Amino acid sequence: MHGQEDRKINKNILIATTLSSFLVPFMSSAVNIAAPDIAKSFKLNAEELNLVISIFLIFSAAFILPMGKLSDTFDRTKIFKTGLLLFTLSTLMCALSNTVEILFVFRSLQGLFSAFTFVTSMAILIENHSQQIRGRLLGINTAVVYLGTSLGPFLGGVLVRLWGYRSIFLFGFAIGLVGSFVSLFLLQKEVKNTKQAKLVDSLKSLDKMGTILSMTGLFLLMYGASTFELGNTSKILFFAGLILMVIFVVAEAKLQNPILDVKLFVKIPQFGFSNLAALINYSCTFSASYLLSLYLQLVKALPSQLAGSVLIVQPLSQVITSLIAGRASEKIEPRKLATAGMVLTTIGLFVFSLFSSKTSLVLAVANLLLMGIGFGLFSSPNTNVVMSCVPKSLYGTASSTISVMRVVGQAFSMAIVSFVSIMFLKGVKLSHENYFLILKSMKISFLVFACISILGVVASYKRGNIYSEEE
Known part of the structure; x- marks a missing residue:
């Protein structure tokens, strides 16, 4: 009972x-x-x-x-x-x-x-x-x-x-x-x-300096990332936000009651490596749908509705896999599931970096399915580790760190794509006539993401187990 x-x-x-x-x-x-x-x-x-x-x-x-x-x-x-x-x-x-x-x-x-x-x-x-x-x-x-x-x-x-x-x-x-x-x-x-x-x-007990630094840093970081292509001011704001977040981390490490206890990342390896893996994962995957949308519509010249139907394969496979992986992580060590997910994601990113204008649409759908399964295998088990290795009194903090890793990862992802686009597409009209440059920019972006994702595999594997320690 x-x-x-x-x-x-x-x-x-x-x-x-x-x-x-x-x-x-x-x-x-x-x-x-x-x-x-x-x-x-x-x-x-x-x-x-x-x-x-x-x-x-x-x-x-x-x-x-x-x-x-x-x-x-x-x-x-x-x-x-x-x-x-x-x-x-x-x-x-x-x-x-x-x-x-x-x-x-x-x-x-x-x-x-x-x-x-x-x-x-x-x-x-x-x-x-x-x-x-x-x-x-x-x-x-x-x-x-x-x-x-x-x-x-x-x-x-x-x-x-x-x-x-x-x-x-x-x-x-x-x-x-x-x-x-x-x-x-x-x-x-x-x-x-x-x-x-x-x-x-x-x-009253809230860390005022940490609040100001984190809010200002994240605000500038996200604003700079979302407007990165618009000029030098956006780039300056992006890097200013990045510097403020570094200052925030250093300052928080010295406080007794910080807004974010950064020592948790060192004291609890599972917490630190899981958050690092999440940061890398979001950095590598967030811009994938944007890049593939350009590929399908401007390189393959597909109508927008058909392109949307192709792209929906990934999130739908993520939905199904997340449900299965979540339940599986109750019996199988989450580290194994999450690491397997990072490996599949890395493979998928690398395959996208090899695409050409003649690549079969079937292969694109298959690789989107692979990416969706990879992300689904990674996300809920990874979150399970983060939430399981802290006491209930820190659930809010743990939840917020996952969210911060997500938004900072998204910012990095947007910035990387914008930086590569500036290199190859500055002043270039986004149309089928310039498909070769668009394709080149996409392939380099995916190759960069694949290389970074390898670090995510390492971080995910290095975190250690949680069930064996509880036993």
Whole structure:
């Protein structure tokens, strides 16, 4: 009987956290598809449009670490509920915005409040369930994130075609409304009661210097990465953000109550190597869909709908593999699964670096499937290691470090692609006529990613086991 209780899944907690995990990546990817319609509605130039799209991720990244620390001292359930509700309302206001300035403000608020749910949803899910079923829960959570990412372009495209870009925000508002209802009225009675400090005390104890450094550093890093191709100012901001993050790490190592205990990366090898592997993985894979979109449409000259149908193979395979890998990581050492995933990802990246204009579409689909399986095998077991090797009191911090590795990895990935593009495509019109240069840029980018990914394989393998130590 006790074993059955240990394996019982709380449906209300799962529904609330799953809806939030779906909503944020769905909105992010769906709005990307709506970019041309947004630009047309507000008569935006390329730089203005890029800022409207990217400001969401920039604000989200900036607030991740402070919210992670706050969720370890204050009631994280309240943070989650507040964040989901305010994210939902901000989404509605994006739909109702009649000027680009108002849209810009509420896109920024969307990013801010998404940080509330990023760092708390996984912690709430894990701390209220037995460790025996942790792997499958993380598999579900990871699969839902990929589902949101993969359905965003498809559903977003349909909604924009039928009712315009505002319908995407209204659809997101409807999902958020359901999640907010569950979290506001059903979640509190389900979560385990823990003693938490008052909000005022938690804010007072927050490392002020670390908060300022991390927020400023991540803001500049993400802004510079998202606008890297626009000129020298963006490049300066990117490297300034990188320098500030280095200063942040050095400063945090000397504090008694830091916003991020960087000593954990050394004290707990599994924690340090798992986060390093995640950083490398996101750095190598985030820009793959963008590069392949250019390849399919500008090199292979496929129509956009067919290109989208090909690209969706990877995230859908990630969804299925994540569910399987999550459950498998309860019995098989997560290090083995994650390392196998990194190996498959590295092979897939290297194969893409060998593509030519005559490469079969079947091979492209097969390699996307391989990449999807690799990423699915890596992600949920890797997260399982990170969350399993820290005490419950640090779940918020652990969750925030995973999120930081993701956004910093994405920034590096964008910067690498932008740097290679500047080398080969500066001043070149992105069209089929220039397919040779586009192909060359893509192949070099994938080769760089494949080489970096080898380091990810090493980091993943070196982390050590978790189950043998518990036994």
